[in-house]
Amino acid sequence: MQLSIRELAKRYKTGDGVSGINIEIEKGELVTLLGPSGCGKTTVLRSIGGFLEPDSGDILIEGQSVIQLPPEKRPTSMVFQSYNLWSHMSVYDNLAFGLKIRKMPKAEIRAAVDEALKLVRLSGFEKKYPAELSGGQQQRVALARSLLLKPAVLLLDEPFSALDAKLRHEMREELREIQMKTGLTMVFVTHDQEEALSLSDRIIVMNHGRIEQIAKPQEIYDAPASLYVASFIGKMNFLEGVAEEGSIRIGKLRLPNDKDLRGRITAAVRPEDVQLGEQIVGDNILPGKIKQVMILGHYAEVTVELAEFGIIRAFQSKEVVQHMQSGQEVGVCISKAAGFPVEQAKAI
Amino acid sequence: MSTKTAINPRGKGASRTMSKEFKQSILGLAMVLPSFAILLIVVIIPIVQSFVMSLSNGEGGYDLSRYAYLFTDKGMRSNIIFTLRITAITCVLVLLVSYSLAIYMRFNQGPVVDLIRKTYMIPLFIPGVIATYGLINLLGNHGWMARMLEVIGVELPRIIFDEKGIIIANLWFNIPFTTMLLSSALSAIPSSVIESAKDVGVGRFTLFTKFILPLSYKTFMVAVTFVFMGVIGSFTAPFLIGANSPQMLGVSMQQVFSVFQEREQAAAIAFFSFLLCSVLGAFYIRSMTVEEKGKV
Numbered sequence: 112m113q114l115s116i117r118e119l120a121k122r123y124k125t126g127d128g129v130s131g132i133n134i135e136i137e138k139g140e141l142v143t144l145l146g147p148s149g150c151g152k153t154t155v156l157r158s159i160g161g162f163l164e165p166d167s168g169d170i171l172i173e174g175q176s177v178i179q180l181p182p183e184k185r186p187t188s189m190v191f192q193s194y195n196l197w198s199h200m201s202v203y204d205n206l207a208f209g210l211k212i213r214k215m216p217k218a219e220i221r222a223a224v225d226e227a228l229k230l231v232r233l234s235g236f237e238k239k240y241p242a243e244l245s246g247g248q249q250q251r252v253a254l255a256r257s258l259l260l261k262p263a264v265l266l267l268d269e270p271f272s273a274l275d276a277k278l279r280h281e282m283r284e285e286l287r288e289i290q291m292k293t294g295l296t297m298v299f300v301t302h303d304q305e306e307a308l309s310l311s312d313r314i315i316v317m318n319h320g321r322i323e324q325i326a327k328p329q330e331i332y333d334a335p336a337s338l339y340v341a342s343f344i345g346k347m348n349f350l351e352g353v354a355e356e357g358s359i360r361i362g363k364l365r366l367p368n369d370k371d372l373r374g375r376i377t378a379a380v381r382p383e384d385v386q387l388g389e390q391i392v393g394d395n396i397l398p399g400k401i402k403q404v405m406i407l408g409h410y411a412e413v414t415v416e417l418a419e420f421g422i423i424r425a426f427q428s429k430e431v432v433q434h435m436q437s438g439q440e441v442g443v444c445i446s447k448a449a450g451f452p453v454e455q456a457k458a459i
Numbered sequence: 460m461s462t463k464t465a466i467n468p469r470g471k472g473a474s475r476t477m478s479k480e481f482k483q484s485i486l487g488l489a490m491v492l493p494s495f496a497i498l499l500i501v502v503i504i505p506i507v508q509s510f511v512m513s514l515s516n517g518e519g520g521y522d523l524s525r526y527a528y529l530f531t532d533k534g535m536r537s538n539i540i541f542t543l544r545i546t547a548i549t550c551v552l553v554l555l556v557s558y559s560l561a562i563y564m565r566f567n568q569g570p571v572v573d574l575i576r577k578t579y580m581i582p583l584f585i586p587g588v589i590a591t592y593g594l595i596n597l598l599g600n601h602g603w604m605a606r607m608l609e610v611i612g613v614e615l616p617r618i619i620f621d622e623k624g625i626i627i628a629n630l631w632f633n634i635p636f637t638t639m640l641l642s643s644a645l646s647a648i649p650s651s652v653i654e655s656a657k658d659v660g661v662g663r664f665t666l667f668t669k670f671i672l673p674l675s676y677k678t679f680m681v682a683v684t685f686v687f688m689g690v691i692g693s694f695t696a697p698f699l700i701g702a703n704s705p706q707m708l709g710v711s712m713q714q715v716f717s718v719f720q721e722r723e724q725a726a727a728i729a730f731f732s733f734l735l736c737s738v739l740g741a742f743y744i745r746s747m748t749v750e751e752k753g754k755v
Binding site: 191 | 649651652654655656657658659660661662665669670673674676
């Protein structure tokens, strides 16, 4: 394992913190810590980097415990949210500084810096100062600075959050490309689920200082381990139902009871798993009335008010919603739902 | 007709803009004028007058004999060297202590930091004469310290009426303000910059020389300038606790002016002190300009 985190715990005076954190990351993996503000993702990242002293637990990099080492002695490098370029140094000096400390010969430093700048598409920017660069360029320099140190694990603390949406998207693609080229192990922190889904080999969803789920992006989306994960990733409808042997009952609907649940449950239904039709009466149909049809480019989001279950949202193709309008009565079918004990809804 | 209507409004607009700009210029000048007038009356005119007076040779002519005296007279020469030595030692010690305090407060937490934070400004609120009197009582030949050390059989070395006394007084007067300046400069350096330096493997010494010092350089220069100018022109402490010879330039000037009644020579000392400060001022402005160019 490239990075192992074992039973990591850190409690702040405010009562926030993390506990029971166990993570194993393979060499060359890009793993994202995802969660809302205050969930503990940055605490875990800063503990790996050595900027925070955990109360207990251990962190191993390439099999060696680094828990006692200060940041400058750890085989990690961090790309910070606010770039943190050194304003009094040129781009070249920002990049070369870490290598000079490592006493690398000048010619090799020059070659390494040139290559790093080429990698982040900033060749020719050596003499510029951070104040002369745009946000995206500054973040690329920060990334190059970390890459140059060839860390065993590269830590990225919401590196693109200060950039605009278009640039963020571009940087995401660039980072993935660089990661593929260099084969670096990366731990990426974000609260942006789209960023996490598009970038990661695996996602670690955190909530209230604990890990909710560790899985591949598609698995997180398709099979959320908890109601919290279901609510945090993508759009989701929640309907009250009853779980019986073999099936989950939501009004007249019957869905498979994969987890063999019993009693009152909350069913999580993706909008793309909701179908709308003109037939409003039937065994597996819930009657409803269209409240709103929103065309969102190549698809439409239709909001339907169900008689017994409140609002449900469905993603439909533009062709399907062509003749739909507000107030129209429709029949709602659900092809897939994930059931969770109703207590989980209270805990969110 | 149509041409007229097309041109006239533009012409009017332009003249309106001109008059607005003109008014703004007048307002700007009016705002600057009072401070410039004060500068002129309080600083520039006295300097010019002193310079002109210092050139007078007392025989109706004008030459540089007063300045030549500063360097040829043994007593005056030692006064200049003494003043420069006291100033240099004070600057080094003040910056050393203040930087240490500021760094300690910036990167540490706890009761000691709280105590320093609450107390380091106290000397600023004690008038100079009273503080000097306190130092005489504490460190004088028959002061508290001497009496306490006598109990254990240790003789206190001469501090008061010696350069050591002047330096201690200078530290008392200058450390609080310098620490305050440097603390504010250090708190303006984001923790994340320090963290990113540590992240690339920077140790403590390099962190100070390559990051903390360059990033607080401007304030450092302001502090050096303030301490240098304050000490070189100081009078109260050197007058009260300095030795009879050599003397600081301020005390020497007062003696030449009041005791020997040589106004022209006193003017030469004053102008020479001003020149010493100007050298540092020029160096300060130059280094600020160089840094600004480097940044953007």
